[in-house]
Amino acid sequence: MLARALANRPRLVIADEPVAGLDQRAATEVLDLLKRMTGTYGMTLLLSTTDDAVAARCPRVVRLRDGAVVDDFSADTGEAAREAARRWIERSAPVL
Incomplete structure (x- = not known):
């Protein structure tokens, strides 16, 4: 496909x-x-x-909850991308 x-x-x-x-x-x-x-x-x-591992590979991640944007991470290449990926993976769990 x-x-x-x-x-x-x-x-x-x-x-x-x-x-x-x-x-x-x-x-x-x-x-x-x-x-x-x-x-x-x-x-x-x-x-x-x-999948957090998939999201961490993306240069921009927009997180949604109940149809609303709750986070928007943009990353450049290099160190900034690694830092954005680290923040994404280590983020605290949302309170539902």
């Missing part, structure tokens, strides 16, 4: 849990492919995930 979605090099790819159910190696390969495609072809990738 991923190949079919990317075949025509769309400007926007919307992916709902694109690596759910995959083992870690396969998930890494899919995420690496998506990252290369966005860089090579100028695609925009909008993905939803509940």
Whole structure:
């Protein structure tokens, strides 16, 4: 399904849990492919995930709760990206 979605090099790819159910190696390969495609072809990738490891790889993470934005983390490359990923992973659990 991923190949079919990317075949025509769309400007926007919307992916709902694109690596759910995959083992870690396969998930890494899919995420690496998506990252290369966005860089090579100028695609925009909008993905939803509940996996912190997937979110930590994204340059921008917008967290929603009950349909409202509760956090918006943007990261540059390098140290800033690692710091944003660390903050995301180490964030305190929301009070529901």
